[in-house]
Amino acid sequence: MTNRQITVAALPQGALGPEHFEMQDAPRPEPKDGEVLLRTILMSIDAANRSWMQGATYRDAVKAGDPMPTYAICEVINSRSPRLSPGDIVAAESVWADHVTRPAHKVQKLPKVQPLSHLLSVYGIAGKTAFHGLLSVGQPLAGETIVVSAAAGSVGGYVGQIGKALGCRVVGIAGGPEKCAYVTDELGFDACVDYRAGNIFKPLRAACPDGVDVYFDNVGGDILETTLALMNERGRVVCCGAISQYDTTTPTGPRNLPGVIVVKRLRMEGFIVMDFAHNDAKATRALQRWVASGQIKVTEDIVDGLENAPAALIGLLSGDNRGKRMVRVGADPT
Structure with missing residues (x-):
């Protein structure tokens, strides 16, 4: 055979x-x-x-x-x-x-x-990555503002929905008006910025009038650089991926490091989902509750x-x- x-x-x-x-x-x-x-x-x-x-x-x-x-x-x-x-x-x-x-x-x-x-x-790599990264690394509090890049993707969509379930304001970044509409209308984000429309600084600042407390980064590059400029003091940057850098021979990084981290006393931390495997059962229970209540759409x-x-x-x-x-x-x- x-x-x-x-x-x-x-x-x-x-x-x-x-x-x-x-x-x-x-x-x-x-x-x-x-x-x-x-x-x-x-x-x-x-x-x-x-x-x-x-x-x-x-x-x-x-x-x-x-x-x-x-x-x-x-x-x-x-x-x-x-x-x-x-x-x-x-x-x-x-x-x-x-x-x-x-x-x-x-x-x-x-x-x-x-x-x-x-x-x-939702109960596998995507959902657990969103749960562990946001809660264990980002540590959001109710009322804070979370920004998520690749918001229509496998991880970003769950990050935003978990953030809403926790009582946060959630702003997505996605590519194109259709994806942005999906992120707000279907997933329930408070706002979504279209990075394909050009410079995102002004629309992202308008969508985050109180600044950014947690940035869940799936893309790296220019979007990471721009979002860092809008972070509040003591903000947390969750480094999950850098999809904008994987398919090129000329990767770029944020030019405002380490200055912005020092001035704003930011914490920037990378992780992979296996780091938190000891909490997988906790993640699954929480995700199941949110799916059952309709707070997370799969x-x-x-x-x-x-x-x-x-x-x-x-x-x-x-x-x-x-x-x-x-x-x-x-x-x-x-």
Whole structure:
């Protein structure tokens, strides 16, 4: 039985394109003692996928010829470990492929949640990143102003809705009038600034008449530089991502560092979601309550077909997604 997988044909020197990927057929792997054979159901598509091609980060760099890494929701097909049984639903560090084998102790058995896609969005990487980053790093108080970049994206949309649930004023930054309308009308943000309309300083200042207390940064670059100028004293900057810098050979950074941080006594802190894994159960309980009460709306952007994973990532980097993007490789178990 063959197994499709997508490898990195060549590392990009500039913008990522379909030519940087290659679909290959190989024999389906068989599990060894202590391993499980997994059928891929859903794969997470994240801007971080692109950053892995630029060098080592919190994980090893992706090299030419490597299968493209991903985080995936899978079904156990065959188990040679007492830890897991066929039919179990698990989360795994995986690759873009129909099937993979993994050591059983390195995958996480998941609860039964319908639809399974929620385990990648609101109860998965996106929702937990928003929760941990905003509460543990940003530490907002009711009445404060939160600004969120990439507000229509997988993480930004949840950050804003959590901020509203906590009693904060929330202002988004997104690309284009349609996305801005979605952020305010559907997600309930107080305002949204269109960065594609030009210089955002004046409209962002108008949307934040009391200044910015917490900035949740998903993009870096010029938007980070502009928002820093509007921060209040003792403000907190949550550094979650830098999507504006991943797909270029000439990255830029804010020119007003470290001066603005010193003058305003800002705290600027980066994080990754695994830093707060010890609080995942707390995050899930809170997110479930907010979803049940209608304070959080779940938005998912699902692309069908393993073969469409490269286009899904390329499109994500250009901002064509709305909500958490993922690729469906296989059907949910019946």
